[in-house]
Amino acid sequence: MTNLKKNHQNSGWILTETIVALAVILLLVTALLTSLREFGRFNHYQLVRYRCVNAAQAQLDSIAATGSALTSDQIQKLWPDIDITINKSPGSGCWQGFTLVTAHAHSTAIGRNIQIELSKYLKE
8 A cells, every 4th residue: 555655746846847947948049049030030130241342342353344233123133122322432541543332232131221331442
């Protein structure tokens, strides 16, 4: 009779341990899913930023190689959702005789504005 009573007391302890273990596992899974979601959001932001840099650099390379910028149709085909503007100004000081070309790329990702500015001096 004492063995049955002892086993019954142990089963309550095992149930408590099982509930605590499940709660800890649930907490770990929740933390893992939250971190994966945040890593995904950050990676998306980095991807859009990288695309802005590529678009601005392509504009500068196009101007350097052909003398003209990419058309808006080409930009929208290659980099949708990215706006690019070009500014040209004459060089000053030791850069006289050159033209400073600046490409500004703008986009948004995860509610944040991304603005990239790249510049290059080109021979006139």
